Amino acid sequence: MFRLQRSVNFRFPFRSLKTETHAMSMSRRTMALLSRWSSRVFSVDVDGETIYFKIRDNQPGKGAEEMQRIFGDVQKYAKYYSLLVSSGDKIYTARFHWELKDKLLAALPPQCHFSPMCSFVPRVKDSLVRGYFLRADSPESSATTERLLRQWLQLDDPLLVCSYLQKNENSPQWIQYIWNHEQNHGIVPSEAPQYHPATLNLINSDVFYSFQAAREVFKKCVDIIPEAASVLELLPCDADVEARSEPDFPVIVLEGLDATGKTTLTESLRDVLGATLLRSPPECLTPWRARFDQEPPILRRTFYALGNYITAQQIYRQTSKTPVIIDRFWHSTAAYAIATAVSGPVCNLPAEGSELYRWPGDLLQPSLVVLLTLDPEERKRRLKDRGQEETKEEHELDLNQLFRLRVEEAYGRISGPTCISVDASSSAEQVLQQVLLLIKAKCHL
Incomplete structure (x- = not known):
């Protein structure tokens, strides 16, 4: 995971470029993502290894050991989040994601780390969406992280934010909560796809x-x-x-x-x-x-x-x-x-x-x-x-x-x-x- 160094406030540089039409396009893109959410596979790069998971509601206890590879030895105060970047404009999305890493390094608090992640629909071209997976290791860092993430969502930037939590302390099942859309989903491990997900978006990108x-x-x-x-x-x-x-x-x-x-x-x-x-x-x-x-x-x-x-x-x-x-x-x-x-x-x-x-x-x-x-x-x-x-x-x-x-x-x-x-x-x-x-x-x- 990338380690964060310092905490400052900033605003994304793309806000001045956006128009009402562009904002509507981003909203449509978000809704298109959510319409096929249950078909999507998610991946997180952890210590040089890629771990895959997917939506599988109502299957408690599935894949406890595999999910622990993503969330690690769960700490009492640790909180987990994901940011996926998507809009109707390929160039806007690419530049936003490219600069988001630097913004995360600058803005998020100490004791917060992040890794590359992505979401895709297997075998569907141009379905890859990139982002980052975050882990905040203390109550203070998680509180600051959540406050920043909510501020960024209010800017109508092309971010889809999720939280991850255990169903309860005695359950190995993990829940994915999609912010601003009031959706909860159980998640379970997924097999690696036949081909690396990046190949879905290679052509003319x-x-x-x-x-x-x-x-x-x-x-x-x-x-x-x-x-x-x-x-x-x-x-x-x-x-x-x-x-x-x-x-x-x-x-x-x-x-x-x-x-x-x-x-x-x-x-x-x-x-x-x-x-x-x-x-x-x-x-x-x-x-x-x-x-x-x-x-x-x-x-x-x-x-x-x-x-x-x-x-x-x-x-x-x-x-x-x-x-x-x-x-x-x-x-x-x-x-x-x-x-x-x-x-x-x-x-x-x-x-x-x-x-x-x-x-x-x-x-x-x-x-x-x-x-x-x-x-x-x-x-x-x-x-x-x-x-x-x-x-x-x-x-x-x-x-x-x-x-x-x-x-x-x-x-x-x-x-x-x-x-x-x-x-x-x-x-x-x-x-x-x-x-x-x-x-x-x-x-x-």
């Missing part, structure tokens, strides 16, 4: 499969992120994206984690083949990259997805004259997005062959994609020797072995085209010769 879908999301955030307008001005028009033809010269993509030797290899290939070297995201997006790296996943992923389409237009302009070498392309965008959205072990990833790994139908397909692989310890050593500042995701790769494994596995599952792995532990010259052999065989250069 974390991974984009068309230029139009990514651009439409980006256009909606211009009012709240002025920099988005500058990015939109750089995008190709629909006709340019649709008017695709087979490149005259091969397009070769180099993929891999940082410090696997991509920069050295791409520059060597450029010189040996007389090729044009491009990078994704393209340099024209550099002024806004740090800005969108601070945004929630849906906007960050949209930014990088659109960067791929700008790169594709640059490729078309060059392939009539020379081969093109690209330092990262859509594989990176998709692999990092999937591995970030889907937590836990590799088995939680979408199954091999899933539509989530398919190449966008309107994006140029490379002639060859080479994935450079490297032993994790050697990669760490190289990163240290370079002395450069790590990106947030690279830092996560170093700290979280499961995240690294998910990224690597997602790379390998993307189709159209698939990656061909090359061991990058040899000398730069040996790796270059290996890749040149692949290019000769696959691209006839």
